[in-house]
Every structure is written in structure tokens, then in C-alpha cells.
Amino acid sequence: MSEVALPLKLRRKTTDQPADEFEIRDYLRLDLFPHFLCPGCGHGIALRALLWAIHDLDIKKDQLAIVSGIGCAGRLSAYIDAHTFHTTHGRPLPFAAGLKLARPDLHVIVITGDGDCLAIGGNHLIHAARRNLDITCIMMNNEVYGMTGGQVSPTTSLDRFTTTTPTGNQEPSFDACALATGAGASFVGREVTLQTTALKNLIQEGIAHKGFSFVEVISDCTEIYGRKNDLGSSPEMVLSQKRSILPRFDGTAVDKPFRPGSWETGVLSREDRPEYYAAYRAHCRKVLGRANSK
Amino acid sequence: MSATLQHSPQRQSLQGNHACALGAIAAGCRLFAGYPITPSSEIAERMARELPRVDGVFVQMEDEIASMAACLGGSLGGVKCMTATSGPGFSLKQENIGYGIQAEIPCVVINVMRGGPSTGMPTRPAQGDVMQARWGTHGDHPIIVLTPASVQEIFEQTIQAFNFSETYRIPVIVLYDEAIGHLVDTVDLPNPEDIEIKNRKWATGPAEDYLPYAPDADGIPPMPLPGDGYRTHTTGLTHLETGFPTQVPADVDRVTRRLLDKIENHRDAIEQYELSCCDDAEILIVAFGITARAGERAVNIAREKGIKAGLLRPVTLWPFPERILQQLAARAKHVLVAEMNAGQLILEIERLCAGATPVSGINRFDGETIKPLEILAKIEELNHE
Secondary structure, three states: OOOOOOOOOOOOOOOOOOOOOOOHHHHEOHHHOOOOOOOOOOHHHHHHHHHHHHHHOOOOHHHEEEEEOOOOHHHHHHHEOOEEEEOOOOOHHHHHHHHHHHOOOOEEEEEEEHHHHHHHOHHHHHHHHHHOOOEEEEEEEOOEEOOOOOEEOOOOOOOOOEOOEOOOOOOOOOOHHHHHHHOOOOEEEEEEOOOHHHHHHHHHHHHHOOOOEEEEEEOOOHHHHHHHOOOOOHHHHHHHHHHOEEEOOOOOOOOOOOEOOEEEEEEEEEOOOOOHHHHHHHHHHHHHHHHHHO | OOOOHHHOOEEEEEEHHHHHHHHHHHHOOOEEEEOOOOOOHHHHHHHHHHHHHHOOEEEEOOOHHHHHHHHHHHHHOOOOEEEEEOHHHHHHHHHHHHHHHHOOOOEEEEEEEEEOOOOOEEEEEOOOOHHHHHHOOOOOOOOEEEOOOOHHHHHHHHHHHHHHHHHHOOEEEEEEEHHHHOOEEEEEEOOHHHOOOOOOOEOOOOOOOOOOOOOOOOOOOOEOOOOOOOOOEEEOOOEOOOOOEOOOHHHHHHHHHHHHHHHHOOHHHHOOEEEEOOOOOOEEEEOOHHHHHHHHHHHHHHHHOOOOEEEEEEOEEEOOOHHHHHHHHHHOOEEEEEEOOOOOHHHHHHHHHOOOOOEEEEEOOOOOOOOHHHHHHHHHHHHHO
């Protein structure tokens, strides 16, 4: 038997003070590179936009908690130099809720995918939206279960081929933003990866928002989904995504029916309503104060 | 008016489930995430009233899975967390219990057992989750399961559950049946300063070389507190001492073995049991929870009749107190396992007796508790053999 190799030590940055200018390497665990993402995957661009937003918000890495589920998007948390939690399939939102309730001082951000968030974790999404705890949920939508080899997801467009829809998908898909808005999310937005600056600004607004914020990132799965559906190379996929968006900048509520392949982007809805933890604490103090004065 | 621990020591009339809630508060639990389910709901109801008084948080989550997840998330944030459920909810929580074991997250799960399988009998007692508590989640894993037998003990064992979970960094399950959960009995609440409270070890020292899953000499790694500068990764994937996943066979073997040994090597500190009339027992009764109370009564009547019967009551169901059982069984002519299921704990007893002593069972799974006279009848039958 050969000697058991001791685990690699992680190169750690001793400082929590990144440079003024955004430098993505300041926020990554570079020892884990090369990363596992396929060539052409949009998730890396979304990750960059997220880290850039965190930088511009001046959030300290020691105050940052990233909670992710299972799937390609779920794996992203490991690459971020913060407190990272790679949880069970579909459950990052309730894990994040517990963490935020225990530690309201932390910035808690959830990274999830369309299968993780809308299928197995769908119940958690609507209740997180209703509860309005101060968590930001970033859902990467690539319309497919990539990690498991390309099965149909709740956001797969009509007639698209996947390994479990060999003759083309016949199920209607979710409009995740309409779902989140309907469930009461106080901040909802959507952006495509090609518009990285707009995506970064949207995520930044979402994190800055007090309450539950939901950001859908239209990502692309070139290798597994694009290839099977003849959607072209990654640049071709993101360009066709850009052509199918309908940017909104006024922040008013969406009242149009969802049309697959046509996404409204930007801030889609925003509402100021009491943040859950602050409201819970204030309510308890008020009621207990009343009981004590009797 | 609801009780607080402010005026202790005091004697109170409490329902089992309320005693559980007060035990949790006394142990330092400051976050409860739950979902209503009979016959455990009174725990959540009491926690909802008590937690705001101690600046804690009560949250009713959207489902059983979410409440387990929220407990683990809260514990990772550094707060002692608890959830409570019954059979169907316990089934739903299993995946995340496994996550808690793999990622070594302290927390307490109360399972007030009711009749099963499936929806079963929500308001009737049972002891059918013996094996689910041990093996409910997939894969090789250690577990600690405590089984109180009285309202007083529910209070005490809930505190003990927190202490074990903090000491060994593992979800601890408190398993009791509906009969004790809804039993109202007198409980002596100790002074808070007289209660032994254990807290997890926190990581100290430089963050530079910190390995979150490198164990101390006792096999248990200290936990990193978010905000303390240890920016670590937590995952349910099999992971190295760094916290990052591995599939290298030698590494997987090492880290999984450490996880199992973490509890196995501390059996002596964890195993708890109670003996009654066991010194010269020829007929050894093994029973836990409410059934142990019937067992004790049966043993007392048998002794009055001159029959040498004794009772072994495991308080830690898992790890099962193996050595004492083997010692007592070696001296006994017969081992009798009484349990409110079709025969679960008996499998472990038979394994431990390994054919050396005959083992038989008294089983009920009709929603009724096993009565002392039923056990006594069996004792007398065995005595005449």
C-alpha cells in the first residue's frame, strides 16, 4: 500500500480586502481550477457577474454565505472564496433560510438551477418568496438537467429534444419570474449572460434589496442541450438568446402571457414590504413588551 | 400562564411534548424549524411561545424537508437547532439527516412515534421506527438515538441529545412514542446553572492552513464559525479534510471510517441504560420507552411471586448498549424483548445473543401499549418451562 496522500492545502488569501478594481481572482478558490464547467457553458459568466456585484457592493468575503443545491449550478459555490454550502437537491433555499435566521448579519445568496429550484425545490421557492426573508436567489436557467446527462426540465422549451424527450418535449414550461412574482417575491428580475454588465447590475440590485430577491439568469448548455437541438455554438446560442429578449427598465409588473423563447429582461417587479426576520423580531419585542408591562 | 425556567427549581405538571420544548430551551436551542404533525405538534407550539422570550427564532417551514434543512442551515450559522416530527415526517427528513451526518452538523430531531406504515394511526402510540432511526438515511453512517421513558426523562434526554450532538457533531434523534409524548406528569425542572450544557468546539488558530475536517485526537473536528475568517466549503459529497469532494478510494475509506469511528470509539461515553433487578435475573426483559414501564411493573410482580426476572432498559437505543446486554444474557435462561412493533429491536438482541441464550418477543402493533400483565404472563410461562 502506498502512503495515503495528504489532502491539498488550500492557498488562502490572508486578506479580506480585495483591490478597488474588480479582480475575479480575489473571489475565487483558484486551487480548485481548472473548473468542471463544459466549454461554452454560460454559468461561468453568471458567476463572474455575481462576484462583480459582490465586489461593487463592498461585501466582505467573511460576511458572505453562498448556499447552492445540486446540479451544474449547485457546483459553482465551491469555487467562491466565501462561506460556501453545497446542500441537498432542491433544498438550498430552506438551508439558506435557517442560516439567515440564525445569522442575520451574513449576506446569504443562493445559487440554484432550473431543475433544483423549480422542480424538486419548487415548494421552497414559492414559500421563500412569500416569507420575504432577506435572501438573494440566483437561478441559472439552461433549460436542462446537465449534470445528470441532459434530461427534460420544467423550463425546457416546447419540442426540444432531451434524453427523456427523445421525440421532442410536449410539456409546457414554467415562467420562473412570473411564478416568483405571483408568490410574492419582492424583487424579481431576469437577464441573459451575454449582457454581463446588465446582469451584474441586476444581481447587485437584487442583493441590495431588503427582502427576498429572485434573479433568473438565462444561461446556455451548449454541450448537452445545444448540441442535441442543433442550436449552434455557444456564441450562436447566446446571440439567439439576446435576439429573443424584451428588455424592460420601468420595473412595472409583467402582465403578458409567457411565450417560450421570448424573455422579458431587467427588473420585472419590485415591491417594498416588511423583511421577515426584522418583522419577526419587532413583533416579538412588541408583544413581549406588552406582556411584561402588564 | 406558560412556564419559564426563571423560577426553578420547580415542580411542574407537564405534557411530555412540552417537557421536550423546555428541555430544548434549557439546552440552549435558539432556532426551531418545524412542520405540524400529530402527535408531535405540541413541541412546535410550545417552542413558538418560548423562543421569542430568549431571543430565539421559531419558524414554521413549508414542509418537513424544509424544516430539517433550516435546522442544518441554522446550526451551520452557529446556533443550536431542533425540529420535531412523527413517522411520515421522519421519512421525509431522512435525506437531510444524512446530509447532517456527512457534513457533521449538530442538531436534534424529535420523532414522536405513531402507528405506521404510511399515515398509519396518527393518534395512537407505536415503537415502529427503531430501525428507521438507525438506518433511515442511505449509506453507511453512524447515529445516536435516545429513548426517554418518562416525561421527566424527555426533559433530560432532550438536553442530553443537544449535548451529544454538540460533542460529536452529529444529528441526534430523540425517539419516544405518542403515549409518553401526550402523558402529563410531574417534572422537576432544575436550576439552569445545575444543568450541564455542552457546546461544540470552535475552530481557532490561523485561517491560512485550516482544514475544516481534520479531526482532533478525539476524532472530532472543531467547527468553523462563519465570520471568523475560515471561509470553508460544506458539502454532502464525500469530502477530504479540506472539505472538498474526493472519489479516491483510499481517501474515501479514510474519511468514511473516521465518520463511523467518531461514534463507535466513544460508545462508553454515549451508551446509557437502566437496570432493574438484573443481578440474578434468569428471565431478562429488554424494553424501552413506555414499554419499559410496563416491563418494570411486570418484573416487580414476578419478583413478588419469587420469579427471578429483571429489566434492561436501553436509554441510548443506538448505539445499543451491547456489552451489558451480552453480560446479562450470558447469565440469563431467557431474553424477552417487549416492543410496540412486529419485532425490530429483537433483531439486534438476537444478533448480540448469537444463539447462546434463547430470545423471544412480545409484540403489539395495534395502537395499544403493552400491558404489565401481558409481560408477566409471558414471564410466568417461561418460568414454568
